Amino acid sequence: xxxxxxxxxxxxxxxxxxxxxxxxxxxxxxxxxxxxxxxxxxxxxxxxxxxxxxxxxxxxxxxxxxxxxxxxxxxxxxxxxxxxxxxxxxxxxxxxxxxxxxxxxxxxxxxxxxxxxxxxxxxxxxxxxxxxxxxxxxxxxxxxxxxxxxxxxxxxxxxxxxxxxxxxxxxxxxxxxxxxxxxxxxxxxxxxxxxxxxxxxxxxxxxxxxxxxxxxxxxxxxxxxxxxxxxxxxxxxxxxxxxxxxxxxxxxxxxxxxxxxxxxxxxxxxxxxxxxxxxxxxxxxxxxxxxxxxxxxxxxxxxxxxxxxxxxxxxxxxxxxxxxxxxxxxxxxxxxxxxxxxxxxxxxxxxxxxxxxxxxxxxxxxxxxxxxxxxxxxxxxxxxxxxxxxxxxxxxxxxxxxxxxxxxxxxxx
Numbered sequence: 001x002x003x004x005x006x007x008x009x010x011x012x013x014x015x016x017x018x019x020x021x022x023x024x025x026x027x028x029x030x031x032x033x034x035x036x037x038x039x040x041x042x043x044x045x046x047x048x049x050x051x052x053x054x055x056x057x058x059x060x061x062x063x064x065x066x067x068x069x070x071x072x073x074x075x076x077x078x079x080x081x082x083x084x085x086x087x088x089x090x091x092x093x094x095x096x097x098x099x100x101x102x103x104x105x106x107x108x109x110x111x112x113x114x115x116x117x118x119x120x121x122x123x124x125x126x127x128x129x130x131x132x133x134x135x136x137x138x139x140x141x142x143x144x145x146x147x148x149x150x151x152x153x154x155x156x157x158x159x160x161x162x163x164x165x166x167x168x169x170x171x172x173x174x175x176x177x178x179x180x181x182x183x184x185x186x187x188x189x190x191x192x193x194x195x196x197x198x199x200x201x202x203x204x205x206x207x208x209x210x211x212x213x214x215x216x217x218x219x220x221x222x223x224x225x226x227x228x229x230x231x232x233x234x235x236x237x238x239x240x241x242x243x244x245x246x247x248x249x250x251x252x253x254x255x256x257x258x259x260x261x262x263x264x265x266x267x268x269x270x271x272x273x274x275x276x277x278x279x280x281x282x283x284x285x286x287x288x289x290x291x292x293x294x295x296x297x298x299x300x301x302x303x304x305x306x307x308x309x310x311x312x313x314x315x316x317x318x319x320x321x322x323x324x325x326x327x328x329x330x331x332x333x334x335x336x337x338x339x340x341x342x343x344x345x346x347x348x349x350x351x352x353x354x355x356x357x358x359x360x361x362x363x364x365x366x367x368x369x370x371x372x373x374x375x376x377x378x379x380x381x382x383x384x385x386x387x388x389x390x391x392x393x394x395x396x397x398x399x400x401x402x403x404x405x406x407x408x409x410x411x412x413x
Contacts, residue, residue, distance in 0.1 A: 006067055008057025013340060015124070016194055023149055024183035026124055027176055029063060033120075034167050034176070036068040037113055041167070046109040049073040050116035051092050052123060077106035084109055091129055092116040096161050098280075111161040114170070118156025125149060125186070127193020130157065142189050146182055148175040227286050237280035240267065310358050320352035 008014065011029070015021060033055055040047060047054075049070060058065030073087045082105040086097050094115035096102045104112075122130045122137070125145055130153075131138045137154045139145060145153075152175045155165035165173070174180040232242050247262040313321050313329045321329075327338045345353045347360070 127190035
C-alpha cells in the first residue's frame with residue numbers, strides 16, 4: 001500500500017508560524033478545511049472525529065495543501081439506518097453524538113461533523129476550548145471577534161442539530177467567503193492559546209497517564225466507589241442535580257456555610273468535569289479531573305506530588321528539564337512535535353523547563369473555560385467515599401432534566 005507523504009505538519013503549527021493572522025486569514029484557511037468534509041458528505045461518508053490535529057498540510061509553507069486525515073472512526077452511512085454508534089473525541093462531540101440513546105441517522109451524523117468543526121474553528125479564533133451557557137456559545141471579553149464570526153460559530157454549535165448550520169451552507173456564510181472577515185490581526189491571547197493547545201493536549205495527558213498508572217488498586221476502587229455513590233439514578237453519568245445534592249447535604253464537612261455556597265462549589269466542579277459540554281459527567285471525565293485535582297490540590301486523598309513527577313522527567317536531577325530529557329519522556333512523538341510542545345512550556349525561552357513553568361503548564365489544564373481558577377475540592381473525596389446512596393427519585397424526562405440543569409446553572413435554589 002502506498003500512502004501520500006504529508007510533509008507540511010499540522011495546520012495549527014502553520015498558523016503559529018504566520019506573521020499575520022487575522023479573521024480574514026482564518027476564513028481563507030477555513031474554506032479549504034470545509035471542502036474535503038463536504039466532499040465526504042456528498043459520498044455519504046462522515047468523518048466523526050474532526051479535531052485540529054486531523055488537519056495537516058501536504059507541503060511546508062503552502063496553506064492551500066490542507067489535508068484531512070485519520071479516518072479510523074469514519075462511517076459510510078445508509079439513509080435507511082438510524083442506529084449509528086456514538087464515537088469521536090470528547091471535547092468535539094456534538095450533544096447528539098454524546099447521548100447513547102439518540103437516534104443517529106446520516107443527517108444527524110453530518111450535522112455532528114458540523115458541530116465538531118465549529119469547536120475546531122472556535123479554538124482557531126479564540127485560542128481556547130468553548131464554554132456554553134444557557135443561551136448557547138459564550139465568548140471571552142478579550143476575544144473581540146466580529147459579529148459575523150460569532151454568528152457562524154453559534155450556528156455551527158447549535159445544540160439542536162435540526163437548527164444547526166450544515167457545512168455545505170457554511171461555505172456561503174459571509175464570514176467564510178471573506179466578505180465580512182476583518183483583516184485585523186487577532187489578539188496575542190489567541191496566539192498564546194494556540195501555542196499552548198498542543199502542550200495541554202499531549203504533555204498534560206501524558207502526565208495524567210503516568211499518575212493513573214501509579215494509582216494503587218485502593219485508589220482506583222475509591223474513585224469507582226465515589227462515582228457510583230454520586231450516580232443516584234444508576235445511568236452511568238452524573239448530572240448537576242446529583243453533584244449539588246451531595247454538596248448541600250455535606251456542606252459543613254466541606255467548610256461551606258450555606259446551600260448557595262454549596263451549589264456554587266458544585267457548579268464549579270461540574271463545569272470542570274463536563275469536558276464535552278453534553279450536560280453530564282461520565283466515569284472517564286470524573287476520573288481525569290479527580291487525578292488532576294490530586295496533582296494540584298492539597299487536600300485530596302489522592303495527593304500526588306508534582307515535584308516527584310518533575311523529577312521523573314529530570315533524569316540528571318539538575319532542577320531543569322532539558323529538551324533531550326523531555327524527548328525521552330515523549331518518546332512516542334515525532335521530534336518536530338516534541339520541540340513544539342517543549343517550546344510552549346519553556347515560557348522564558350531559556351532552553352529548559354523549570355519547575356515553575358512545569359507547574360504553570362499543568363495548572364492551565366484544569367482551568368475551565370468558564371471559571372479561570374485552580375481546581376480544588378477541599379476534602380470532597382473523603383465526603384464522597386463516606387456518602388450513602390441517596391434515596392431513589394422519579395427519573396427525569398429529557399425535558400425535565402434540561403430544565404433542572406438550566407435552573408441549577410442559573411443559581412436558583
